[in-house]
Amino acid sequence: MKKTILRKVVSTLLATAMVMALAAIPAFASAQEEPTTIIQYNFGSETFIKNTGIGVEAVNELLLEYGIKLDLRLLSESEYVERMNLIINSNEYFDICFTSTWRLDFYQNVGKGAFLDLTDLIPEYAPKITEFIKPEYLAFGNVNGRLYAIPNLQILANPYGLYLRKDVADELGIDMTAIKTLDDLDPVFELIKSERPDLYPMGGGLDDRVWGSGDTVISFYGAIAEDDPDLNVVSYYTRPMYLNTNEYNLHLYNEGYIRPDIASVTTDQSQGDMVAGLYAGAFGDVKPGGEVEFKNRRGWDAYQIKISDAMMGYNSGAATMNAVSINTASPDKVMKYLELIHTDGKTLDALLYGTEGRDHVITPEGAVRIAENSPYFLGNTAWAFGNTFLLTVMEGQDPTLAERTEAVNDAAKRSPIVGFALNTEPIQSELAQLDALREEYKNRVYMPNYEELEAEYLSKVQLAGLDKVLAEMQAQVDAWAIANGKK
Amino acid sequence: MDYTAPPPETTRPARRSGGREGSSLWLMYAILLLFALVILFSFWIIISVSLTSTAELRYGFRILPPRFSLEAYQYTFANMKGIWNAYGVSAVYALLGTLLAVAVMSAFAYALSRPRFQARRGLTFYVFFTMLFSGGLTPSYILIKQYLKLYDTIWVLILPGLVNCWHVMMLRTTMQSLPSSLYDSARIDGASEYRVFVSVALPLSAPALATVAFMGLLGRWNDWYTPMIYITKNSLFPIQYLLQRMLNNIQEAMNMIEFSPFASSVDVSKLPRENLRMAMMVITIFPMMLVFPLFQRFFIRGITVGSMKG
Numbered sequence: 161m162k163k164t165i166l167r168k169v170v171s172t173l174l175a176t177a178m179v180m181a182l183a184a185i186p187a188f189a190s191a192q193e194e195p196t197t198i199i200q201y202n203f204g205s206e207t208f209i210k211n212t213g214i215g216v217e218a219v220n221e222l223l224l225e226y227g228i229k230l231d232l233r234l235l236s237e238s239e240y241v242e243r244m245n246l247i248i249n250s251n252e253y254f255d256i257c258f259t260s261t262w263r264l265d266f267y268q269n270v271g272k273g274a275f276l277d278l279t280d281l282i283p284e285y286a287p288k289i290t291e292f293i294k295p296e297y298l299a300f301g302n303v304n305g306r307l308y309a310i311p312n313l314q315i316l317a318n319p320y321g322l323y324l325r326k327d328v329a330d331e332l333g334i335d336m337t338a339i340k341t342l343d344d345l346d347p348v349f350e351l352i353k354s355e356r357p358d359l360y361p362m363g364g365g366l367d368d369r370v371w372g373s374g375d376t377v378i379s380f381y382g383a384i385a386e387d388d389p390d391l392n393v394v395s396y397y398t399r400p401m402y403l404n405t406n407e408y409n410l411h412l413y414n415e416g417y418i419r420p421d422i423a424s425v426t427t428d429q430s431q432g433d434m435v436a437g438l439y440a441g442a443f444g445d446v447k448p449g450g451e452v453e454f455k456n457r458r459g460w461d462a463y464q465i466k467i468s469d470a471m472m473g474y475n476s477g478a479a480t481m482n483a484v485s486i487n488t489a490s491p492d493k494v495m496k497y498l499e500l501i502h503t504d505g506k507t508l509d510a511l512l513y514g515t516e517g518r519d520h521v522i523t524p525e526g527a528v529r530i531a532e533n534s535p536y537f538l539g540n541t542a543w544a545f546g547n548t549f550l551l552t553v554m555e556g557q558d559p560t561l562a563e564r565t566e567a568v569n570d571a572a573k574r575s576p577i578v579g580f581a582l583n584t585e586p587i588q589s590e591l592a593q594l595d596a597l598r599e600e601y602k603n604r605v606y607m608p609n610y611e612e613l614e615a616e617y618l619s620k621v622q623l624a625g626l627d628k629v630l631a632e633m634q635a636q637v638d639a640w641a642i643a644n645g646k647k
Numbered sequence: 648m649d650y651t652a653p654p655p656e657t658t659r660p661a662r663r664s665g666g667r668e669g670s671s672l673w674l675m676y677a678i679l680l681l682f683a684l685v686i687l688f689s690f691w692i693i694i695s696v697s698l699t700s701t702a703e704l705r706y707g708f709r710i711l712p713p714r715f716s717l718e719a720y721q722y723t724f725a726n727m728k729g730i731w732n733a734y735g736v737s738a739v740y741a742l743l744g745t746l747l748a749v750a751v752m753s754a755f756a757y758a759l760s761r762p763r764f765q766a767r768r769g770l771t772f773y774v775f776f777t778m779l780f781s782g783g784l785t786p787s788y789i790l791i792k793q794y795l796k797l798y799d800t801i802w803v804l805i806l807p808g809l810v811n812c813w814h815v816m817m818l819r820t821t822m823q824s825l826p827s828s829l830y831d832s833a834r835i836d837g838a839s840e841y842r843v844f845v846s847v848a849l850p851l852s853a854p855a856l857a858t859v860a861f862m863g864l865l866g867r868w869n870d871w872y873t874p875m876i877y878i879t880k881n882s883l884f885p886i887q888y889l890l891q892r893m894l895n896n897i898q899e900a901m902n903m904i905e906f907s908p909f910a911s912s913v914d915v916s917k918l919p920r921e922n923l924r925m926a927m928m929v930i931t932i933f934p935m936m937l938v939f940p941l942f943q944r945f946f947i948r949g950i951t952v953g954s955m956k957g
Binding site: 236237238239242243246249250252432436 | 702704793876
């Protein structure tokens, strides 16, 4: 009897103590203030990110100070658009996602009302962003004068040129400094052809989009001629940049400077063949650090030669941006986080390179060396996350890369309609038809009946509604120009 | 009297009696043989390329690998720790999914095939309607993720795809075409509806069931889309999806470097190319190649079963 009373008393006491203890925990925690979780979607490849779960610790340590906890969700690159569209369409909760002109269409999603208007939030919660991103570059995230995404600073204007393998150039005594224009290339190609018959001088033809010209090309089909103050949109197919490119590629083909079966060679295969040593060089974007990249990617030391100047297209800055979901519960914290990754190199380093000591080490020169078998590394997609100019360089990279890249951006010739965005909705079906034709006829230059195909292509393009597309582009450009005081 | 089947020879048309018929038969054989060769040749090339080293590939595809190399297979198995697990997930997905699907669909089809069943017309319309119209991806996604809570579970692979309306129709037609006297005699012997289903309808529809099971098995084994939409846990990736991701990752590795403003430290030249693709194809189709002969004897009879009456 006594025992049971004692037992009762003891158990009651214990229970009370436990309840009190339990009650005390939340009280203690709320004093610490639970950090706000931010869900960010981006893409990443498993080749680089072997385990995302443990990597974000490094950046979270830094974010704790601001009461932010990052929940970074990386989707496979090839699935990003499909999965993200499902998440947006089903109104699922998230805070930040990658968006651009080419992956997860920015303008379409703004039109859908998926993204939050950031215009007034910047001065309130992320004022430092405007110090680091010039108004000109920030405006790439604008739609109708309101800001819906923060562009990630990176190279915005690539000069065009070619790469030539060092071993070949040195063996044949080619003077690289003498090459200034395309005309200077013919003797070089001729020399390679006669001295090294085992090689094709070039891996492929010129890229018609970036061939030396100051024209503004709008969505492949429209063009505003260089130095046209009236901003007339004309057919891209009438412009010298198009005609000359075709003519030049035909010349390359006929002279045997590119392989005869070029029409059936895929990009993949062409890259592999470059590595395997089938070509002496390749055309491509040239940029600061381009030789290192060429070496890594194609396996050869090479010289890079600039042929055309850099040109900043009307929407090149919209190629990589981060937008905020309309459903976000804490815009203040989200903006603070965005401010950090666009203005603070330390935060960005932690986000992309993980924990020092485990995921990477800092070399005596101050560069980042990725730890072998590191479980965490997002460095190769730095351009999808934040201001790449603030990032610590990786080993083997030029420490002045950021400044040099920035200089290229600032010096680049600008399209007269930088900041313009084409609304493709009214001309959707025409554009779809034109795209299909462009794909169908893409190798026409390398066909034996090229001239016939070219005429056929141009007439089909007309039938597909090119004029309607151009008229719509003109109307939108005019409206934009009036709104922005350019006309 | 001898009631065994008459010797089959007597039912066959006499061979080589009519020259025209004979030659058209030979023509048919020639076409079929050619067709078979085209398919075999493609298979052969796949296997041959999968056994070629990356370095040799620059000279193009060969009938026989210039030098036998297991490079692509080594790369695949070394880079995919989850490959055995993925085989397991695929096996569960394909086998359990098919088993459950056949059980549910055959029961459904049996009910639809009984003329006495009251709701028969309504339910048939219901099945037929979903064959023609679908709710679309987004509503399905909302339903599965937010209401059924199947996201990122093995059940999302199995449950939503249980009933294939086309297969239900096929089974129903088969069961309908069984002589009703069989059902009647079972009923007279005192069999319940369940008993009739299990002991009469099911065994007599075996060819159709096998066809449906095989198609279901193949479809589930090859499915990478469902896991792409609904699965994020690596431990729940089926083999097809895992391989699909890996191929994309290699492509991604290349793209990534293409777009990266900074030079990359990844050596793309070491990544295998077409040989890897082919090796993966061999890895995924291999189990199905083993399963096919098991079904084959049913399959040949079963494929036409839906269209036969009487």
